[in-house]
Each structure stands twice: as C-alpha cells, then as structure tokens.
Amino acid sequence: MTKFQKRLVTGLVVMALLTPLGIVLPMIAGSEDAWGEWGSETLQKLLGYLPEGFKKIADLWKAPLPDYNMGGDGAGIGTQVVSYIVSGLLGIILVVLVIFVIMKFVVKK
Amino acid sequence: MHIPDGYLSPQTYVPLYGAAAIFWAAALKKIKGSLHQKHVPYLAMAAAFSFLIQMFNIPIPGGSTGHAVGGAIIALLLGPWTAVIAVSVVLIIQALIFGDGGITAIGANCFNMAVVMPFISYWTFRLVRGNSDSQKRTGIAAFAAGYVGLVAAAVVTAVQFGIQPLIAQGADGRPLYAPYPLEVAVPVMALEHLLLLGVIEGVVTYLLLKHFIKNEPSLVYALRKKDGEARS
Numbered sequence: 001m002t003k004f005q006k007r008l009v010t011g012l013v014v015m016a017l018l019t020p021l022g023i024v025l026p027m028i029a030g031s032e033d034a035w036g037e038w039g040s041e042t043l044q045k046l047l048g049y050l051p052e053g054f055k056k057i058a059d060l061w062k063a064p065l066p067d068y069n070m071g072g073d074g075a076g077i078g079t080q081v082v083s084y085i086v087s088g089l090l091g092i093i094l095v096v097l098v099i100f101v102i103m104k105f106v107v108k109k
Numbered sequence: 110m111h112i113p114d115g116y117l118s119p120q121t122y123v124p125l126y127g128a129a130a131i132f133w134a135a136a137l138k139k140i141k142g143s144l145h146q147k148h149v150p151y152l153a154m155a156a157a158f159s160f161l162i163q164m165f166n167i168p169i170p171g172g173s174t175g176h177a178v179g180g181a182i183i184a185l186l187l188g189p190w191t192a193v194i195a196v197s198v199v200l201i202i203q204a205l206i207f208g209d210g211g212i213t214a215i216g217a218n219c220f221n222m223a224v225v226m227p228f229i230s231y232w233t234f235r236l237v238r239g240n241s242d243s244q245k246r247t248g249i250a251a252f253a254a255g256y257v258g259l260v261a262a263a264v265v266t267a268v269q270f271g272i273q274p275l276i277a278q279g280a281d282g283r284p285l286y287a288p289y290p291l292e293v294a295v296p297v298m299a300l301e302h303l304l305l306l307g308v309i310e311g312v313v314t315y316l317l318l319k320h321f322i323k324n325e326p327s328l329v330y331a332l333r334k335k336d337g338e339a340r341s
Contacts, residue, residue: 001150004324008154015161022165022176029168034175035297036270036287037113043288051115053277053285058115063208068164087207088164091199092157094206098198099153106141107149 016088020081027077065090110175110266110298111203111218114211116287118277121269126216129197132224136193144191151328155183156195163199163209167309169301177310178222178262181230181255182317188330192227199223221266230258230314234331247322247332248315255314256307260299263306267291267298 001009026032033042040058044050068087071079117125144152159179166174183192197219203209210218231254238250271291274284287294321329 005150005154012154012157012161015158019161019164022167026166026168026174031166031168031172031174033173034110034166035173035301036116036266036289036294037111039113047288049283051283051285051288052279053118054115056115057211057213058113060114061204061208061212063204063206065206066208068207068209084164088161091160091164091202091207094202095156095160095199096153098202099156099195100149102137102194102198103140103144103149103152106137107144107146108141 012092016092017085019088020084023080023084024077110178110222110263111200111210112214112221112266112269114213116211116273117214117217117269118273118286119213120276121273122213122217125214125220125269129216129219129224132193132220133197136190139188139190140194143188148187148191148328152187152191152195155179155187155192156198159183159196160199160202162313163203167306169305173301175301175306177255177306177313178226178259179310179313180222180226180262181234181258181310181314182251184227184231184258185234185251185254185314185318185331186321186329189227189231191330192231193223196223196227217266217269221262221269225265226258226262229261230254231331233257238331248319251318252311252315254311256311259310260302260307263298263302264295267294270294270298 033039038046040050043054065083065087068084069075069080070083070086075083162177162179164176166176168174178196180192180196183195187195200210200218200223201215204212204215204218234250234254237253238247241247268291270287270289271294273287274290277285279285318329322332326332
C-alpha cells in the first residue's frame, strides 16, 4: 500500500469512529426518519391506516442488524453509539471483501 | 433516499430491478476492459467511504433527516461505471445486513443512487468544467457534480414514491403502497436536497477532489479522460 493509500485508510477508520454523530445530531435536533422511510408505526400515525400492499411486503426481510442497532427498539444511547461504530466497521469490512471478491473475477492481472 | 419494503408496487420495483441489472452487467463489462489492478484498492476504499458517509444522518428542519451518498466523488475519481458497482455493493449490504432500504427495493435504490447519481454527477462535472484547466472552474464543477447528482437522485426517488397512488389503489380507493402523490413527494424531497443535502454532497465532492488532485492526480478519471490518454 502506498503512503497516500495508508492515509486514506486512516481517514476511513476515523470516519467510522465519528459515525455516532449521525445518530446524536438528529436526536438533539428532534429529527426522526428520512422522508418516505417510515416504519409501520410511524406510517400508521401519519395516515391513520396502513396501506394493504405495504402490510404484505413491509416485513418481508429480517435483517440481522436492523437500523445499525444491536440493542433493539428500546436501546439506550450508549448501546446505539457502540452499535453504530460496530456497524460502520463491519459495513466497511463487508464492502471491501465483496469488492475484492468481485474484482478477482473481473479485473485482469 | 433508501426506499424501504412496502413503499413500491411490484409494477415499479420489478422493472427497476431489471434496469439496475442491465447497468450492473454493463458496468462489470466496462470495468473488465478498463479498470487496472492498481485501482482495485481505491475502488474498495471508495465503497467503504460511501458506506460510512451514508451513516452521517443530518437533521433537516421539519423533523426528518438525510445524508450524502458519496456517489459523485466516486464517479469523478474512478468513473461512473465503476461508481455503479461501488455504490451498488454498499446499497445491497445495507439492505441485507442492516435493513436500510428494502429487499424488494434494491433495484430501485441502486438505480437511483448507484446509476442516476454517478452518471448525472459525472456529466455535470464535464459540462461545467468544459475544456478549462482552471483550478477554480474545476472546483466549481466538482461542487456542481455533487449537488446536481444528489438532487437528481432524490427527484427520481420522489417520482417513484409519487406515482404509487396512481398505479396501485385498493377497492376503497386508498393507496396500496407509498401514499403521498407526486405533488407532495417531489417538492419535499427536492427541497431537502436542494437546500441542504445537495450542498453537503457538493462540498464533500469538492474537498475530496481537491485532495486527490493534489496528492494523486493521475488517478482522477474525470481529468484523465479529457486529455485523451489511455485509461488503463
């Protein structure tokens, strides 16, 4: 790895450690979901009903680490912060692995 | 901008899976012919960067949040076709592992953020920069690439939300999927990205491009191509 690449990797790790800002800032501002990304409960509140098609598809997939949170819905802020950093690190490891595997087949030596 | 499961009708998400698949196949073919082994670590880091920057949720006045995508800088550094793969891998892992974006909506989300965004960003950069070598013009072009690319992706996403009430209604006339019509979805998502998130994507694109031009200028795809040099 070149010196420049090493610096980029360091930058990415620093970014991963700073990711909790992405949950703390919205919390301070009282902001919630992104527009159009509401869960069932919020949508029910917004509309007063749940669309029929939505009900059928919404819970199709059970992700192992939903919302980058290991603590579930009632998780405290500490758990959420730790989960977020772990998710960030896990995410970049997975992404890098998948890219290297795909490129092993695609890019010529 | 990650559409969850349940918001798109099959009439929408199936064709968008098809559209995304066409771009995935074309992108892999393009990469095969042009991406050099030495660029693979950069591609991996670019994808990691996109994953991380999407975790920085930014509060938007009015109670919602949003984030940058990183698709513009990847398109400028490694080319739009390489960005298709980098951002798609990120979006697929987000959906499968973290439930961010729906499984049924992977095609739609990849089309919006991994196809529309990098190409619009790249074309915007080329258009604004023109044949100029001026540093200032390149900087403006980089900002514009991020800004326009993210806004375009948001508007395309909003259209997919907004057409749902038109194409899928129950017997009682209520929408079956995303409930808000075009005249709500498009202005809301466009404004959020025009006023705040697009600016952030623009600044990130500007700063990173500047950093790469200073430290590793030969890597920058968007500058290399203009000079007519070989891309390998």
